[in-house]
Amino acid sequence: MSSLQSMQLRLQQAVMAAAASSPPELVGDGIADAKTRLAIYRHGYRARLREALAGEFPALASLAGRRFPSLLDRYAEACPSEHYNLRWHGAGMAAFLRYALPWRERPAFAEAAELDWAISTCFDAADEPAIDAEALAAIAPDAWAGLRLAPPQHLQWLALHSNVDAFRSAADSAASRPHLRRRAQPRQLIVWRQGLTVRYRALEPMESALLAAAARGEPFATLCEIAAGHAPPGQAVARLAVLLRGWVDAGLIGALQPGET
Amino acid sequence: MNAVDQHRDRPPYLGYGLGLRVEHYQELLDHPHGVDWLEIVSENYMVPGGLPLVWLERFRARFPLVMHGVSLSIGGTDPLDDGYLARLDALARRIEPAWVSDHLCWTGVQGVNLHDLMPLPYTEEALDHVVARVRQVQDRLRRRILLENVSSYLRFADAQLEEWEFLAAVAERADCLLLLDINNVYVSARNHGFDPLRYLDGVPVQRVQQFHLAGHEQGEALLVDTHDAPVPSPVWALYEAAVRRFGAVSTMIERDDHMPPLRELVAELDDARRLAEPLLRAAA
Numbered sequence: 001m002s003s004l005q006s007m008q009l010r011l012q013q014a015v016m017a018a019a020a021s022s023p024p025e026l027v028g029d030g031i032a033d034a035k036t037r038l039a040i041y042r043h044g045y046r047a048r049l050r051e052a053l054a055g056e057f058p059a060l061a062s063l064a065g066r067r068f069p070s071l072l073d074r075y076a077e078a079c080p081s082e083h084y085n086l087r088w089h090g091a092g093m094a095a096f097l098r099y100a101l102p103w104r105e106r107p108a109f110a111e112a113a114e115l116d117w118a119i120s121t122c123f124d125a126a127d128e129p130a131i132d133a134e135a136l137a138a139i140a141p142d143a144w145a146g147l148r149l150a151p152p153q154h155l156q157w158l159a160l161h162s163n164v165d166a167f168r169s170a171a172d173s174a175a176s177r178p179h180l181r182r183r184a185q186p187r188q189l190i191v192w193r194q195g196l197t198v199r200y201r202a203l204e205p206m207e208s209a210l211l212a213a214a215a216r217g218e219p220f221a222t223l224c225e226i227a228a229g230h231a232p233p234g235q236a237v238a239r240l241a242v243l244l245r246g247w248v249d250a251g252l253i254g255a256l257q258p259g260e261t
Numbered sequence: 262m263n264a265v266d267q268h269r270d271r272p273p274y275l276g277y278g279l280g281l282r283v284e285h286y287q288e289l290l291d292h293p294h295g296v297d298w299l300e301i302v303s304e305n306y307m308v309p310g311g312l313p314l315v316w317l318e319r320f321r322a323r324f325p326l327v328m329h330g331v332s333l334s335i336g337g338t339d340p341l342d343d344g345y346l347a348r349l350d351a352l353a354r355r356i357e358p359a360w361v362s363d364h365l366c367w368t369g370v371q372g373v374n375l376h377d378l379m380p381l382p383y384t385e386e387a388l389d390h391v392v393a394r395v396r397q398v399q400d401r402l403r404r405r406i407l408l409e410n411v412s413s414y415l416r417f418a419d420a421q422l423e424e425w426e427f428l429a430a431v432a433e434r435a436d437c438l439l440l441l442d443i444n445n446v447y448v449s450a451r452n453h454g455f456d457p458l459r460y461l462d463g464v465p466v467q468r469v470q471q472f473h474l475a476g477h478e479q480g481e482a483l484l485v486d487t488h489d490a491p492v493p494s495p496v497w498a499l500y501e502a503a504v505r506r507f508g509a510v511s512t513m514i515e516r517d518d519h520m521p522p523l524r525e526l527v528a529e530l531d532d533a534r535r536l537a538e539p540l541l542r543a544a545a
Contacts, residue, residue, distance in 0.1 A: 003419075004386055005338040008370045008379075011415075015375060025382065027418045031454055032482040040414045040485060041377060048376050080373045084332035084345050085304045089376075127310035196312045 015041045016080065049076040049089060056090040056120050059112040059168035062177050071103065090117060108162035108180055115164050115200070118156040118191040122198045125154035130194070130251040136244070139256070145221040146259020149214045149244070151252055152192060157212070159186035165200060188212075194251035206230035207243055211252070219259050271438075272360045272470060275325050275511040277530045282516070286316055288523045293323055295527040298359070300513055303330040306356075307348040317356065326358045327471070327511075329440075332374060333363035335398065335408065336381040336391050339370050346401050353402060360470060362407035362440045365391070365428060382417035383427040388434075395435035407470050408432070409440035412448040412477075412486035424449060425463030432468040439464065441507070442473035442515075443500045444492070448484045457499050461506050469507045474500060474533060475515040489518035491529060497536065504537045508544065512537065 001009075010023040020042060026034040050072045054061060061068045075096050081089040094117060097103040097110035104110075130152065139147060166178040188208040191200040203211065209226050218226075227236040247253050276297030281289070289296065299320055306317050320326065332345065353361055366378040381387045399405055410428055422430070432439050441464060450457035474497075476490030492500075492514065504510070514529050 002338065002386065002390075004382070004384075004390055005370070007382065007417075008338055008367060011379065012370055012373060012375060015377075015379075016373075025417055025419065027416050029416060029454065031452060032414075034416070036482050037414045037416065037452075040480070040483065041375075041379070044377055045375055052376075081369075081376060082372050082374060084342065084374060085307065086374075086376045122311075124308035124311035124313055127314075193311065196315060 014038060015045050016077075018077065046073065046076065048086065049081065052086040053090050053093070056087060057093065057113060057116040058171035059116050059164050060093070060109060062167045062171045063108060063112045063164065063180065065177075071097075071109075074100065087120070090120070093117060108164055108182070111158070111160050111162050112164040112167060114158055115160070115168055115189070115191070118158060119168070119198050119200060122154055122156065122191050122193045125193060128152045128154065128254050131248060131253050131256055133245070133248055135256060136248055143258055145219065147220040148217055148257040148259060149220065149223075149247070149253050150217070150255040150257055151211065151215050151247075152254040154193060155215065155252070156191045158189045158191065160189050160202075161186050165189055165202065168200075190252075192250075192252060199250065206239070210240065210243060211247070214253075273325075274509050275327070275359060277534050278324075278327075278511065278513045279526055279530065280329075280513060280515045280517070281320060281326075282520060284520045285523045285526075290319060290323065292523065295530060296324065298325040298327065298511065298513075300327045300329045300515075301356075301358075303328045303349055303352060303361070303363075304332055307345075307352050321356050326356055328353060328356070328358045328361045329409075330361070330363040331376075331378070332368055333398065334368040334374075335363060335365065335394050336379075336387065337367035337370060338390070339372065341394060341397060341401075346398065350402055353404070360407055360438070361402060361404060362409060362471065364411050365408045365431065366411045378411040380411060380413035380415055381427070383420045383422040383424055384417075385421055388422070388427060388430055391431050392435045395431065395437050399435070399437065405437050407438045407440040409442050409473065410445050410449070411442075412445040412452075412484075414452055414483055414485075416453065423455070423460075423463065424453075425460040429463055429465050429468070432465060437468075438470040439468045440471040440473060441469050441503065441510075442475070443503055444473065444475040444477055444488075444496050444515075445486060447496050447499050448477050448486045451484045458502055461499070461503055464507075466507050469510055472500065472503060472507075472510050472512040473515045474512060474529075487518060488515055491521075491525075492532075497532070500533065501536055501540070504540050505544075509537075509541050 007025045014021060014023050022034040022038050028034040053072045064071050075093060079092045079096055094110045094113040097113050161182055163181045170178055188203045189200060210223050213223055213226055227240040231239045278298035278300060279296050281299040281301045306313050364378045366380060369375045446457050446460050474492045475488045476492055477484050478487045512533050514526050516526060
């Protein structure tokens with residue numbers, strides 16, 4: 001290891017360490033001693049990470065309340081940034097909250113982080129086309145059975161036991177903090193981008209099953225069978241048609257792939 | 262002739278610009294008067310898609326752009342990040358900036374990014390190391406890059422060169438250009454007790470392509486480069502000395518925090534114009 005390498009490693013450790021100590025390579029002078037000089041980098045490191053993370057996790061911030069700053073500091077200690085973009089430092093937040101005490105005892109924290117991060121990554125995900133109603137209308141009647149409806153690749157699925165989406169929504173609109181509610185069975189929530197706008201919403205079981213099947217590449221005929229399993233007799237196709245129109249209007253269908261005829 | 266030689270000509274003089282910040286996006290498009298060019302933070306636009314790139318295209322249609330990075334880590338001892346360079350190159354190909362710059366610093370080792378501009382010890386070992394890496398980056402990007410002097414708060418026991426000697430030697434040996442941050446010169450001069458005019462005198466005139474102007478704050482013992490305040494009078498005075506020495510150099514106000522309304526930054530940019538233009542006319 002060169003002396004430059006070893007100096008950088010020792011200095012980096014001194015910046016990141018919980019307790020201040022100055023590496024031997026650093027000296028002070030009549031203006032300031034070495035410890036005072038190093039303190040600017042130590043303070044700046046923590047402040048920068050905290051500020052960047054706070055901006056990425058509004059639902060988590062709302063949920064954690066006054067515990068949020070210490071949560072961020074613990075995350076930064078456990079998971080140093082390894083990405084060239086400071087914004088991406090939060091990529092491991094949900095995983096950290098699932099295993100680290102005391103937060104793993106509050107699973108809503110990890111769910112909030114997961115939702116915040118999904119929204120953040122959708123924001124600048126790769127641009128993808130979305131079909132419009134005209135494309136749907138142009139499909140020949142005999143092509144429907146084999147048709148595959150491909151959701152956008154950036155679409156993310158979250159299984160949530162708590163109403164963290166309400167926390168996010170309240171944080172984004174500066175509304176008052178909601179009450180935390182938990183449910184035994186998880187709700188499916190999707191996050192996607194319609195044009196340039198990131199959207200998220202919970203799905204009822206029927207819609208969830210159908211959109212998941214579409215994402216798996218199942219043909220429209222299979223979607224009809226799934227709909228029949230969820231809807232009252234005789235209503236399956238009509239309900240599927242309503243859902244399909246809603247998906248198109250929301251930019252949830254990226255492409256139509258014709259099946260074999 | 263290597264890849265860099267093909268781009269040896271100096272980039273153009275752009276006049277007086279601002280750092281592009283989200284807070285001013287719409288206002289800049291609605292009222293571009295007084296802003297000749299924009300500097301973007303490269304990493305903010307090294308993304309797959311979405312709103313950042315849409316805005317960027319809008320600005321590209323209206324202003325000359327330059328790219329300014331914060332994570333190249335030219336002085337770092339980890340290998341240069343190929344993935345980072347590929348994305349940087351892709352962005353440069355996409356927006357065709359007048360130039361690409363980063364900082365004479367390191368940002369982390371062993372895979373960690375401190376997201377800070379860590380100063381180098383000004384030693385012969387560090388000089389050889391940086392020169393080799395600048396050449397590598399310039400070959401990869403097929404263009405000369407600009408390196409910016411950073412504000413520094415640390416003193417290294419084994420320093421062999423003054424900061425300006427190190428900066429000049431990097432530029433000459435690696436054949437790169439310089440982004441001279443006038444505020445950083447002033448902050449480092451105060452924090453290390455040297456004469457900022459000696460610094461300016463030690464920087465080769467033909468290497469300086471861009472100036473940054475910014476504000477700072479007084480800490481307990483040291484000046485801290487915060488970029489959150491108007492350009493203070495000692496920095497204006499140093500800018501005047503820099504214009505006298507270096508001539509017409511593209512000048513930019515850099516504000517990162519406590520963001521004022523756009524009109525205040527444009528007014529500050531006009532102050533730079535009013536200070537520099539008579540000097541440049543007199544020297545012509």
